[in-house]
Amino acid sequence: MAESAEEIYERALAAADADGRLPMPDVHEWETFPFEGDLRVRPLLPPVEAEPPRNGEDARECWRCTNGVRDAIWSDERWLLVPLPEPSGLPLVVILSTREHVDIGELSPQLASELGTLIVRIERAINRLEGIGRVHVCRWGDGSFHFHIWFMARPARLPQVRTNLAAIWDDILPATPADVWRANYTLAARALAESGGISHV
Ligand SMILES: [Zn+2]
Structure with a gap:
């Protein structure tokens, strides 16, 4: 059974620093990564109640x-x-x-x-x-x-x-x-x- 969004979020928070930021992934070492300098991961936002609607569903x-x-x-x-x-x-x-x-x-x-x-x-x-x-x-x-x-x-x-x-x-x-x-x-x-x-x- 897949994890719920809450379970994923809790597990992520446990792995994050005091600000809720996860460590930078290796992607910044790729030759194709377009950015340089001091980068950090944004704090992960908690789950929302429901998926937002997409454009033009109707x-x-x-x-x-x-x-x-x-x-x-x-x-x-x-x-x-x-x-x-x-x-x-x-x-x-x-x-x-x-x-x-x-x-x-x-x-x-x-x-x-x-x-x-x-x-x-x-x-x-x-x-x-x-x-x-x-x-x-x-x-x-x-x-x-x-x-x-x-x-x-x-x-x-x-x-x-x-x-x-x-x-x-x-x-x-x-x-x-x-x-x-x-x-x-x-x-x-x-x-x-x-x-x-x-x-x-
Ligand atoms: Zn259409």
């Missing part, structure tokens, strides 16, 4: 559902691919969403099997871009309810901009120039459409 208030195919660079009957609204630090970040208002655990067998294929197709399409070292495929799901999965293309040959911390470097690096960003998502969308669906760019 389909009538869901941004994706109320905006249709807006901003999509590629789509098919059941899926949409959308870039971040503004260029970010990595060469390209795109988000795959269902058209249907579902969470990951609610995907139908058809959507679930299509998702597996699409992850591979999108990874291949983005890898057509020159200079990409890896395409990270990420699903967190704590922000918005509507099912979405991130594809974060990191540049090759920048040894610090790697691992899960590439998602932090995405916020640190200066934004990719708009024309380069647009060219990147255009090439990726057209490459993806070669194996099905429609490129909108």
